[in-house]
Amino acid sequence: MKTLAVCSGGLDSVSLAHMVAAEHELTGLLSFDYGQRHRKELGFAALCAQRLKVPHQIIDIGEIGRGLSGSALTDSVDVPDGHYAEDTMKITVVPNRNAIMLAIAFGLAAAHNAEAVAAAMHGGDHFIYPDCRPAFIEAFQTMQDRALDGYAQIRLYAPYVN
Template structure:
């Protein structure tokens, strides 16, 4: 099955790229520059493509991104520290981001003769990001079936949609993902900050998977307290 992977350069999508390369015919990676706070992760996506020996395309949708205002990932809004279960994390939502990227990726897939587009949305995203939930994935596939009816058939592959990030760490390990060659942090410093939602989630995932985390964090111990506080709020 000829597959294009949407790759941000993060742990999830790079792990997915390695999985697809091992199990299917990976024909390319596609990334998006939507005016995110930093573009550091795109360099890691490019490195992944070189490592796997496939083309890498960066689609410039910064003009669209400028219209999706109000997010800490696109505007001059402080990135909150803490666990994704915190209500403050809603400021990291970029409205319709996945719907926009997937629509473009499906068009590219058809033009390249691909059979599938793979995305690394996962179960840990469900609380905060509505366009990462199973219902969205199913609805998007149904919409594309209508959009391409009689012209092409492209499958939306989301193998992680019902599993936690720790399962992705385990899967990435199985397929030889070099986790040190991935970038998650929203703040884009020299090292991962260790405090933002995606850093906390990343650190917790390695812990739950029982796999050594090679990531260098500015604050390597913050995640424990953040996870505890999130658990207390959920329980009370």
């Protein structure tokens, strides 16, 4: 399965990129610069692409990221200590982040004849991130099936969600 992997450069997405490379045909890594505080991870995504010998593209969506301000992931707000399930962790939510990035990834995947987009959302994120839940994955897949109907059939591969 020809697969484009979304890769932030963090542990989850780098491990997913290696898994996709081992189990499928990894066509490239796609990263997004949305003004996140941990931009250094983008360098790790580039290193991952080098090791896996695939192209790496960084899409600048900084203007969108600035509009989604107020999160500890994008602004100078302290990330609270605690478990993902705690209400205090809601400050780390960047509204609709995964939907925005996945929509772009699906467009690029369709343009380059990929069969899947891989994303590393995981079960531990369910508590506070609505766009990391199984219901989101299913709904997003349905939306993309309709958006690309007659043009491309692309699967959202998110093996860490369940």
